[in-house]
Amino acid sequence: MKRQTTDVLVVGAGIAGLAAALEADRQGADVVVATKAERPDEASTWWAQGGIAVTRDDPEQFARDIRDASAGTADEHAVETLVTEADDAVQDVLVETLDVEFDTNGEGFDYGQEAAHDEPRILHVDAATGKHVHVPFLNYVADETDVEILEDTAALELVRHEGRVYGAVLESDGEWAPTFAGSTILATGGIGALYPRSTNPADATGDGIAMAALAGADVADMEYVQFHPTAYHGDDGTFLISEAVRGEGAVLRNGAGERFMPDYHEDAELAPRDVVARAVKTEREGTGEVVLDVSDIDFEGTFPDLAEKCRDNGVPLPEIPVAPAEHFLCGGVDVDDRGRASLDRLWAVGECARTGVHGANRLASTSLLEGLVWGLRAGEDAAGNDSEEIEPPELLDRDPALPDNFAREKFHRLRRVMDEQVGIERTPDGLGRAQAVLRRLKGEVDAYVRTRTSRSLYELRSAAIVSLLVARAAAENDESVGCHYLVDEAETPAAD
Structure with a gap:
């Protein structure tokens, strides 16, 4: 691993990191992207299924849906920023630059309907939107810009001194060295590896949040961990069954074969995620299982990629066994409307950032949009700072290696x-x-x-x-709100 300098260092290569790198490159900055991933499917963006929400012609309704899903806790300015810039960002990057072929219906885009959305506004590619966005984005940044992408490269520590960040110590193939940067942008994704069942890639260990917190950056809303209600539940693994499937008309049934969501919320299967997740948990505990029944929709025709994934994994159709799984962290490194953290020359975007737009609970299909909008804003804001070398932190490796397990x-x-x-x-x-x-x-x-x-x-x-x-x-936080739900039940002994 070589010691190097750059104008902008981006840590992470999902949609947020790539958007930041793209915009910084457009501004004329030298950009290095460091990512732990070796393949696209090791980034969280690749795993996103449902799609990307857009404003269409009713921005106030979109804003209301975001606020309602957040239980009234979303930051008003952040919501306004997202809603105002959504369509232009999607048109600029995803449609015109990357030429993503979103599904159409003969008259234009085939906007999907998902939970807690008042109207259809989700652009999608089957139920595998993430990979259809991420692969062309990664290829474009690698082939059509001057951005240097370092694969299989992890950030271990931020280089910082007296409230300012000067880059990060990067590691690859067992060697490490500092990369000094005028601006450092964290885009390291979520925290799925902290839970036994998650829809995130296995290396989603919260690196950016941890490094920022150790360096003294403010974090916020960390209690708001969102669980997706419909992840395939099997002995051989977990994967997401997109919210779009319920938007199309699939219903949840308990072990007795009863549809139960109308008893929990007036929007039934399309209630906010935290409501549906708790209901699925309750019904699984009470009746033994919960299935997503797709018998009344054209599952194979509408979601061919997801149907193929089910077949490849031996998932029984039309009743798919499901259970909640950790899905998204609404909190993270506390940032402003440009992605600026509380430390000088540090930005954070995507799931590792707390923009405030999600509040206590995220509205479906806004994660890719948030990453895109804040990534572009951070990339523009971060360009223009000159790098400076200081003494990096000393990382020692003098004791014998630890056992593999x-x-x-x-x-x-x-x-x-x-x-x-x-x-x-x-x-x-x-x-x-x-x-x-x-x-x-x-x-x-x-x-x-x-x-x-x-x-x-x-x-x-x-x-x-x-x-x-x-x-x-x-x-x-002693108030139950959104993803943070307190109960007065018998105590469960913790692992030790």
């Missing part, structure tokens, strides 16, 4: 306590016990990091830091 065993312990105590439903006592377990685990990991440097160890450190941030924020 070390990180795996620690992750098992972490995921167990997060699942049992910091999941869809939480209790004050459970959150207290979770913090105690996580503090001990973080202390153990910190001790090893002092004398050893490896990607897996730093990912474990990131996971421990972010888990503790989530549990602590949840314990400090």
Whole structure:
């Protein structure tokens, strides 16, 4: 790994990171993108299914839907920014630059309907929009711009001094060195690896949030972890069954074959995600299982990619076994409307950022849009700063390597306590016990990091830091709202 300098360093290569890199390159900046991914499907964007929401001709209704889904907690200015810039950003980048072939219906775009949206406004490609956006975006940035993309490259530490960020220490193939940058943009995605069941890629360990928090940046809304209600539930793995399937008319049934969502919310299957997720959890516990019944829709014709994925994984049709799975973090590094964090020369975009647009609960199909809009804004804002070299942090590697199963065993312990105590439903006592377990685990990991440097160890450190941030924020918020739901149930013992 070589020591280098650049104008803009982007850490992460999903839609938010690529948008930031694209716009910074348009502004004439030298740009380096570092990504842990080696293939497109290792980035969160690739995994997105439903689509990307646009404003169409009723921006106020779109804004109301965002605010309503957030239980009235979304930041008004952030919502206005998203809604105002949505259509132009999609037209500029996805339609005109990348030529993404969104589904049409003979008269124009085939706008989809999803939960908590008042009208159809979702641009989509089958139920696999993420990969149809991410692959051409990655190819375009790699082939048509001057951006340098470093694959299989992780950021371990931010280089910082007295409230300013000067770049990051990057690692690849067991070697590490600083990359100094005039501006550093974090776009590292979500935190799915902190939970045993997630719709995120396996390496979503919250690295950007952890590095920013260690450097002293403000984080916010960490308690708002969104669980998707319909992830395939099987012994052989988990994958998302898009919200668009329910938007098309599929219904949820419990173990007794009863459709139950009308008993929980007037919008039934199209209620906000937090409502549907808790209902699915309750019905699974009460009746043994929940299935998504697709028998009344043209599942194969409308969602051919998803139908093929079901067949390849041996998923029974037309009744797909489902359960909630961790899906999206609404909080993260606290940023403004340009993606600027509280530390000088640091930006954050995408899922690792807390823009305020989601509040306590995210509206379906706004994650790609948020990443695109804030990525473009951050890329423009970050261009123009000259890099400066300072003394980077010293990372030591003087002790023997840890056993291969070390990180795996620690992750098992972490995921167990997060699942049992910091999941869809939480209790004050459970959150207290979770913090105690996580503090001990973080202390153990910190001790090893002092004398050893490896990607897996730093990912474990990131996971421990972010888990503790989530549990602590949840314990400090005594109001059930959106994704953060407190219950007065019998206490469940935490893992130790």
